[in-house]
Amino acid sequence: MTDQKPLLQLIHVQQLYTSGQRRFVAVQDVNLAIHEGEFVALLGPSGCGKSTLLRIITGLQKPSEGQVLYRGTPLQGVNPYATIVFQTFALFPWLTVKENVELALIARGVPAETRISRTLDLIDRVGLDGFETAYPRELSGGMRQKVGFARAMAVEPELLCLDEPFSALDVLSAESLRGELLELWLSGKIPTRAILMVTHNIEEAILMADRLIIMDKDPGRIVAEMPITLTHPRQRKSLEFQDLVDQVYALLAGQTQPEPIELGSAPGEPGKTRALPRITINDLAGFVEYLNEQPGHRADIYQLPEDLGIDSDHVLRLTETTELLGFATIEKGDIQLTPLGETFAEASILARKEIFATRIRRLPLVRWLLNLLRRAEENRLDWDFVLAALELEFPPDEAEQQLDILIDWGRYAEILSYDDNQGVIILEPVATPERAM
């Protein structure tokens, strides 16, 4: 961070909304400064007010209370120095790529010659050279989002706001577009002075941003900030990166105990191996969604068997699983979702898998199995072999159950696969997406 005056400053910003008869605080006392040269990521569960803050920052909405300063001056009306790129591409289907980008410049009254040369230059810079006359329907999702970026950058915003810009794309297109945006930003090829990105994706935030702002809801507020000082290009698989991922998850999960105490030890290590609760992914997801719909995202555990129509044993396994994964905390007979649990409940299928994978990789049993697979020839192991190893830790019936759960959870998280015909467990390679399109 610099000592300069912030580019943008929110001071005691509060937003009230009315819903039916009720007036509620959507955003409470937000103080935030974004400086030149910073890439800031805003993380938090749905409904914590991220989009509201973006609208306030871009001047599309005036907060109920508080001040918005741009370069030290109170913002009046729409912020001419900021633009937003949305999750969905919002392109006009009847206009070509060139016309879609140019439109932003026509709206700002840029003269024709400048307009055309700037449009073509931007299309080139985002890597869409040759597609100037194509229509949105002819483009892939990643390419359409590039048009979205080009259009936002056409007006040369000082502050580029991104509202989950990669979440509607497939994994590889998203990764490649992240790389390209970073390249444009870090090389100074765009006149943008600062970027503010809203995302649900923790790894994405750590990959790209210099600072994370973490929000929670009811009411929407900032609960933590974290600087990311890793140098670019950042390696997702590096220990430092994974350590930061764990720290953010722990922050979101409200985890207070050190991991070894919380999670127990792995087979072969001193201490007791913690068995995984017998819970399917469907039950887990359903339970987290149920809690998310309850007032205050909490429920009385003793009431749950009746409310959910399942026996109390099942309820206890569900509560244990959600707690083990950091999706909920249990206190005085109540279970309460953590911000991470809320994020999981509202995430897309892919984002859920990613959250789940990150959480189960910390579990000693999962760590142990992944290590075995990594060391095995061709990263494959016979089911019987793993079972025999587990039988050293658990009674035979339980060992088999543990293996079933490991396979069920591991498959869902896409960290391993299982060939039922051959009875073989296989380590899934970690995707290493191409950097360039």
Ligand SMILES: Nc1ncnc2c1ncn2[C@@H]1O[C@H](COP(=O)(O)OP(=O)(O)OP(=O)(O)O)[C@@H](O)[C@H]1O
């Ligand atoms: N115009 C509005 N009128 C009434 N309530 C609103 C309005 N806009 C947003 N809200 C409510 O304010 C809260 C914050 O909404 P906001 O869209 O800013 O959250 P968000 O964090 O961006 O959510 P998401 O990640 O789902 O986009 C939510 O409870 C939402 O339902």
